[in-house]
Each structure stands twice: as structure tokens, then as C-alpha cells.
Amino acid sequence: MNKFYHSVRLDEDKCKGCINCIKRCPTEAIRVRNGKASINSKFCIDCGECIRICENHAKIAFVDTLREMDRFEYTIALPAPTLYSQFNNLDDKNIVLNGLLRMGFNEVFEVSAAAELVSEGTRMFLSEHKDGMPWISTACPTVVRLIRVRFPNIIEHLLPIKPPVEVAAELAAKRAMEKTGLPREKIGTVFISPCPSKNTYSKSPLGTDKSEVDLCVAIKEVYPKLLSAMKSVAETDYPDISTAGRIGLSWGFSGGEAGGALCDNYLAADGIENVIKVLEDLEDQKIENLEFVELDACSGGCVGGVLTVENPYLSVARLHHMRKYLPVQVSHLEDSEDTDERSEQFELLKFDNGIKYEPVFNLGDSIIEGFVRLNQAERLEKKFPGLDCGSCGAPTCKALAMDIVRGEATEDQCIYLMRKHIAEMASELQSASREAKKASGDNTRGNYEYVDRYIDKIAGDLSRMSDTNGVGYKGISNEG
Numbered sequence: 001m002n003k004f005y006h007s008v009r010l011d012e013d014k015c016k017g018c019i020n021c022i023k024r025c026p027t028e029a030i031r032v033r034n035g036k037a038s039i040n041s042k043f044c045i046d047c048g049e050c051i052r053i054c055e056n057h058a059k060i061a062f063v064d065t066l067r068e069m070d071r072f073e074y075t076i077a078l079p080a081p082t083l084y085s086q087f088n089n090l091d092d093k094n095i096v097l098n099g100l101l102r103m104g105f106n107e108v109f110e111v112s113a114a115a116e117l118v119s120e121g122t123r124m125f126l127s128e129h130k131d132g133m134p135w136i137s138t139a140c141p142t143v144v145r146l147i148r149v150r151f152p153n154i155i156e157h158l159l160p161i162k163p164p165v166e167v168a169a170e171l172a173a174k175r176a177m178e179k180t181g182l183p184r185e186k187i188g189t190v191f192i193s194p195c196p197s198k199n200t201y202s203k204s205p206l207g208t209d210k211s212e213v214d215l216c217v218a219i220k221e222v223y224p225k226l227l228s229a230m231k232s233v234a235e236t237d238y239p240d241i242s243t244a245g246r247i248g249l250s251w252g253f254s255g256g257e258a259g260g261a262l263c264d265n266y267l268a269a270d271g272i273e274n275v276i277k278v279l280e281d282l283e284d285q286k287i288e289n290l291e292f293v294e295l296d297a298c299s300g301g302c303v304g305g306v307l308t309v310e311n312p313y314l315s316v317a318r319l320h321h322m323r324k325y326l327p328v329q330v331s332h333l334e335d336s337e338d339t340d341e342r343s344e345q346f347e348l349l350k351f352d353n354g355i356k357y358e359p360v361f362n363l364g365d366s367i368i369e370g371f372v373r374l375n376q377a378e379r380l381e382k383k384f385p386g387l388d389c390g391s392c393g394a395p396t397c398k399a400l401a402m403d404i405v406r407g408e409a410t411e412d413q414c415i416y417l418m419r420k421h422i423a424e425m426a427s428e429l430q431s432a433s434r435e436a437k438k439a440s441g442d443n444t445r446g447n448y449e450y451v452d453r454y455i456d457k458i459a460g461d462l463s464r465m466s467d468t469n470g471v472g473y474k475g476i477s478n479e480g
Contacts, residue, residue, distance in 0.1 A: 003358070005204035006044040007062045007196035008051060012036055015058035019390040021050040026272045027150065031403070032393035042360040045145040046197040047272045047297045048306040061196035061307055064215040066222070069104070072188030072214070074180055076172045077105040078165060081112040081244075081252035082194040082302045083219055084322060085315035087227070091325060093249075098238040099230035103222075105190070107176060108241065112248030113331040114168035119247050119260030120333050121161055121349040126263060126291055134267075134282070134290035135159045137257055141201040142297035143275060144355065148206065151279050152357040157293075160351040162207060164251065165191050165198060167349060169212035190215045192222050194305030195298060207351035218307040245330040246323045253316045254301035258294040265289055270296040270304070363405055377401040385416045 017035040022028070029043030030050060037058065039050075050059040069075050077100040084093045097108045118139075126135060136157050138144050147154050162170075169189040176187045193199060193216050202213035250256030254270035267290055269278045275295045281287050298304035300312035308315070333346065363373035377398070384397035392413040394400040403409035412418050 002204055004041045004044075004360075005200055006039070006041050006046050007199040007203075008039065008044060008046050008048060009060050009062045010037055010039055011058050011060055014056050016056050018056070019393070019395075020053050020055065021059060022390055022393070022395040024049045024053040025395065026276055027146070028395050028399050030395075031408075032390075042358075043149070045142050045149070045297075046195075046200045047142045047146075048196055049272060051196075051306045061199070061218065063193065063196060063199045063218050063307070064190075066217055066225075068215055069188055069190060073186040074106045074176055074182055075104070075188045075190055076107045076109055076176055077101075077103075078109055078111050078168050078172065078189055078191040078213070080165070080192055080194055080198075080219070080302060081115065081249050081256075081319070082305065082308060082315065083192055083222075084249065085252060085303055085318045086219060086223060086308060086310045087230070087318075090318070091322065093322065094238055094240050094242050095230050095233050096226070097241050098233045099226050102229040102233060103225055107172070109168050109172035109175075109189075110242065110244045110248065111164050111168045111191070112244035112251060114171065114248075115164035115251040115257075116244055116248040116260070116329050116331040117167055117333055118161055118164050118349060119251075119257070119262075119329075121346050122159065122257075122261045122292070123263075124346055125159065125161065126261065130291075132157060134287075134293050136282075136293045137295060138207065138351075139163045139251070139257060139294075140197070140296050141206070142195075142197040142272070143295045144206050145197075145200075146272075146275070146297075147279065148355055149358050149360050151283055152359075153283050154279060155355055155357055157282075158355055159292075160207070160354070161349050162351065163201070165193075165201070165213060166205070166208065166211060169214075170348075173212050188214045190217060192217055192219055194219055194302045194308045196307065197297065206355050207353065209352055219305075220307050220309055223309050243331050245327040247329045248331065249319055249323055249326060252302050252319050254296050255294065256301065258292055261292050263291040266292040266294065268294040268296075270301050271299040272297045363402065373405045377405045380404055380411070383411070383417065384414050387416075391415050 015036050017032055017037070019032055021037055022030045022032060026047060026049065027043045027045055029040045031038055048061065051061060079096065079100065084090065084096055087096070090096070097110070100108050129135070134157060136154065136159060138159050138161060144158065147158065169191070173184060173187055173189055176182070177184060189212060191198060191202065191213050199216035202211045202216045205211040247260040250259055255268040258266040258268045267278065267287070269275055275297060278293070278295060282293070296302065300316055303315035304312035362370050363377065364370035380401035381398050384400065386397055388396040392400050392415065394403055394409065400409055400414060404411060412421070
């Protein structure tokens with residue numbers, strides 16, 4: 001298993017070498033070198049911000065396709081709560097669920113039903129582990145990966161409960177094996193996802209050794225086929241196969257998970273920049289007296305994922321409308337008066353293993369080496385103009401200094417320093433030309449005038465070459 005697997009990829013043919021993506025990436029995982037962007041897999045957390053910002057559509061979400069379902073004999077659709085919000089005038093999510101069956105799935109298991117089980121498990125965990133508060137939700141894989149590489153002091157506060165999609169896949173696969181008698185490898189669990197981060201989780205999960213999610217397909221791909229199937233469902237008497245209520249459906253938007261935890265002191269934040277701010281404040285212990293923290297990398301929550309088709313704020317309104325007609329909670333952990341038995345059921349929701357800090361941003365293999373290199377980077381940074389223009393291919397002057405210390409860049413990639421060096425070289429050449437003329441007298445003046453013009457031409461050409469990097473400074477002066 002590749003622990004740095006990521007699902008946001010680059011289409012080099014479409015990349016124009018602009019610097020929009022490097023300025024947007026929250027972990028500074030992107031560089032532009034030799035006219036093309038590149039993504040550092042160790043830094044990337046699959047937030048999808050570069051997909052949103054890239055006007056050339058050079059950043060793509062690498063996910064599975066519906067065609068891959070053919071390798072399974074029995075397929076189970078795992079619709080995310082966000083899926084219901086993609087359709088106009090939808091009052092009954094049973095139309096969506098039955099539409100998935102008409103698309104060709106053999107069975108449907110709602111992720112929102114598993115979300116209700118996770119909410120119940122979260123309530124149990126919070127009541128029994130008050131000493132570790134605040135507990136941070138692990139439902140968003142992007143947030144978990146961000147904490148893993150950037151916030152080591154907060155890892156111990158990650159809620160050790162599997163995300164709803166994993167719980168749904170495990171329960172659905174187990175039920176299908178009992179129902180059909182098929183071995184696990186012939187049963188395909190297919191998550192219909194709003195974001196590439198969920199695909200990364202299915203291929204390289206955190207908290208468990210192997211995910212039970214076999215395929216992760218985009219809502220964008222499913223939408224047109226499902227819309228057609230739903231129209232045929234609406235014209236018939238369709239069965240009620242829904243297994244989730246308000247709590248499960250609310251997981252589709254920011255604050256829904258925290259609401260399901262039924263705690264008074266919670267914080268819910270969405271949007272990767274806001275998430276980072278909250279994590280920084282938590283790390284600095286600026287936020288106190290919280291029981292639970294829900295963080296969603298996408299604005300609005302999962303409805304804001306880059307694999308959706310609808311405006312996220314419209315999607316939130318639709319989910320709120322649909323909630324009105326649902327019971328509070330439909331799916332429950334099995335009721336039992338035996339405390340040990342109930343605890344055993346809860347164990348099925350918990351992580352199989354812990355999450356470890358990955359020091360990908362460290363500059364050295366040891367603390368001493370790291371401090372030495374950090375000092376080098378700080379000295380280098382002072383040489384740069386501090387404009388964070390991005391024309392060097394790195395998002396900030398500090399990032400360029402770090403790249404140089406790592407051996408991944410050189411000082412002359414800062415075009416302001418390059419401009420200064422070019423001016424100094426031109427001045428030195430012209431001074432040498434004048435000294436040579438004085439030493440030789442006037443007999444060869446015509447030849448040196450030719451040399452002067454040639455030197456001026458070189459300096460001008462270099463200046464114009466530097467201008468093409470996009471900074472837009474004025475040409476180099478050729479005065480001695």
C-alpha cells in the first residue's frame with residue numbers, strides 16, 4: 001500500500017505552465033518547472049483546490065469508472081448523502097435508490113445509514129472518553145491526511161472511528177455474502193463519491209489496513225445515467241428501501257455530523273483555509289472547552305466536492321428541504337442491555353490501527369540537521385524580494401528557499417535575483433570594453449563600438465527573456 005497515494009493528477013498536455021495552482025495549494029505541493037506543473041505526492045492531501053482553480057483543466061481527479069463494475073458478479077451501490085442533493089424537486093430519496101437498482105446495481109446500501117451508526121458510536125465514545133477532548137472527526141480523508149503531515153500534536157485527538165463509507169462497505173459486503181453465498185472477491189462495493197479524496201481513502205486508507213470499498217466512482221459520471229433511470233422510477237409504484245433519517249442525510253453538509261453527535265460544545269468548519277486556521281488555533285491551544293470538532297475540506301461540506309454537478313449552497317438547501325419529511329434516525333446499533341455486547345458492536349466501528357505522523361516537511365533526518373537546514377533556508381529567504389510572486393515556480397519565497405536547501409531548485413530561479421545578476425554582468429562587460437579601448441587607443445575604435453553594440457544586444461535579449469516569466473519588470477539599463 002502506497003501511503004502517499006493521491007488521486008489528483010496532472011494532464012501535462014493541457015498544462016500551460018501558469019502559476020494559479022501553486023498559489024492555491026494549501027500544502028504547497030505543486031511546483032512549476034520547465035513550463036509544466038508537478039505535484040509532490042508526499043505533500044498532496046487531495047483537497048481538489050487545484051482542480052477548482054485550473055482554467056486549463058489540467059488538474060484531474062483520478063477515480064474508478066462504472067465500466068469496472070463488470071469484473072464483479074454482484075454489485076452494491078453506496079450512495080453518498082450528497083448524491084440526493086444533485087436533483088431538482090426531489091422529495092423522496094427512494095427515487096434515487098430505486099434508480100440505482102435500475103441502472104444495474106444488484107443492491108443499494110446507503111452511506112447515510114452507516115453515518116447514523118457512526119453518529120451513535122461517536123456519542124458513545126464521547127461519553128466514555130472525556131479526557132481526550134476535543135475529539136476531531138475523521139470522516140474527511142483530506143483533513144486526516146493534513147493532520148498526519150502538518151499537525152503532529154493533534155493526531156492524538158483524532159476520533160478513532162471509521163468513516164461512514166467504510167462502515168457501509170463492510171456491512172454491505174457481509175450482508176451480500178450471507179445473502180448470495182458468493183465469495184468476497186466476486187462482490188463489488190461501489191461508492192458514489194463527491195470528491196477524489198474518498199478515492200484515495202479506498203486505495204490507501206488510514207486507520208485500517210485495507211478498505212472494503214472496491215470502486216470509487218464520481219457523482220459526475222453517475223448523474224446523467226441515474227437521472228434517466230429516476231424518471232422511469234417516478235412513473236411507477238416504487239418500494240420504500242430507505243434506511244436513513246435526518247441524522248444520516250445531514251452528513252452531506254457542514255455541521256451535520258456535529259449535530260448527530262448531540263453534544264453542546266462543538267465546532268464545525270468547512271473550506272480548507274478555514275480548516276487550517278482552526279487546526280492552527282487548536283495546536284496553539286487558543287480554543288478551549290470543546291467536545292467535538294467537525295472539519296470539512298470542501299466549502300459547504302461534502303456538497304462542495306469537485307466531483308459533484310450542482311452548486312453546493314443550492315445542494316445544502318435541498319438537503320434541508322428533504323430532511324423535513326424524514327424521521328430523526330432510522331439505523332441503529334443493535335439494542336442490548338448487556339454492556340459488554342454493546343461494546344463489542346462498537347468495536348466494529350473503531351480504527352484497526354492508529355495514524356502516525358509523517359514528517360514530510362522536515363528538512364533533515366534528525367533534529368540537529370533540520371535546524372541547520374532551516375537556518376540555511378532562512379538566510380536564503382532574506383536574499384529574495386519577499387513578494388511571493390510565484391514566478392520561480394514555487395508559491396512563496398520561503399518555499400523556494402526550502403526547495404534550494406532540499407536540492408530541488410537553485411537561486412537563479414528567482415527572476416529578481418537573475419535580473420540583478422544580468423545587470424551586473426552587463427555592467428562588468430561594458431566596463432571591460434571601455435578599459436580595453438583606453439588601453440588600445442583610437443585605432444581600433446570601430447571594432448570596439450561593434451563589441452559595445454553586441455554586449456548591449458546580449459543584455460537586452462536576456463532582459464526580454466526574463467520578462468517572459470510573467471513578473472513584468474522593466475528592461476535592464478545598459479548604462480555603465
